Amino acid sequence: MSFDRSIKIAPSILSADFANFGAEIEAVEAQGADWIHVDVMDGHFVPNLTFGPPLCAAIRKHINTVMDVHLMISPVDPYIQAFADAGADVLTAHLEAGPHIHRTLQAIRGAGCKAGLALNPGTGVEDIDYLLNMVDLICVMTVNPGFGGQKFIHSQIDKVKKLRAMIGDRPIHIEIDGGITPETAPLMAAAGADVLVAGSAVFKGGSVQNPAPYGENIRAIKASVAS
Template sequence: MTFDRSVKIAPSILSADFANFGAECQAIEDQGADWVHVDVMDGHFVPNITFGPATCAAIRPHIKGVMDVHLMIAPVDPYIEAFANAGADIITAHVEAGPHIHRSLQAIRGAGAKAGVALNPGTPAESVEYLLDMVDLICVMTVNPGFGGQKFIHSQVEKVRKLRAMIGDRPIHIEIDGGVTPETAPAVVSAGADVLVAGSAVFKGGSVSNPAPYGENIRAIRAAVKH
């Protein structure tokens, strides 16, 4: 993965057809997705259960590009190795998920993956200030995590701007997760974000047997953020 700040669209397979994950991953990549975003939830840190390392390992052969694994789980550390072994290119842990986020990020890099740190809407940008030399990605939650299809929280745009200033010239992606649409994307991109996670906004109207709408939806988000 070479670093660049061009805008990347990372469809969240939380909105895909769970019975067709392999084909869905191939379909979104064929339709122009840059990364595939995998939302892991444990029913404890967030009020929903999705899937674990075995699912990641099963879909990995169907993904040509980046598999971006977002762990909405607590504790994180006991599972890092399993997700790295399942082929995650990026593993993102929440700053709120445990008392030792610094150690979790060390463990992610030690396992051979890129390290991401995620912030819930109520968590300030300053919480990652002393982690900037250990992370490859900062994920700003623009909804409260746990479910797809929620409304975008606009107060987070200012957080993105703060993070972008803090990052300076470090090679760190700012990822936006939650409520991304062609309407909400321009504000976060102009504030400094470069990775857009979109679930329902990408998958709506399409299916494995009719993937063309995925491409139309991805292009609509891209067009909205072109300067």
């Protein structure tokens, strides 16, 4: 998993056909997805319940790009090794998910994964200055975590600009999760983001039997950033 700042689209399987994950992933990758984003929710840290390590292990063999696992769970530390063993390339934990985020990031890297740090919409960037050398990715939530299909929170644009200035030339991805469309994507790219998570904006209108809309949707987001 090499580092670059080109725009990458990471479709969230939260918007895919749950009965057909393997085929959905293969279809969306064939249509141009750069990463595959897996939203793990525990019904405790966020008000929804989704996937665990067995699901991640099951879909791993269908993923040829990057398996980007977003842990919206608390506590995080007891589950890091299980998700690493399931094949995650990137494991992202929330700053607020536990009392010792530095230790959590150490554990993620120790398990052989790239370490991501997620920031909720109400979280500032002041607390991450001393964590920048511990992370490979910062995920800025542009909706409140827990559900797909929410409206984009525009106040996060300024947060991304601050983060980009803080990061400087460090090889750290800035990922945006929530409300990404061809309208919002260029705002985040201009602010400094390079990984755009998109659920319904990628999967709408398509299916395993008719995957062409997936590619059209991905290209529309990328074109909006390039224009």
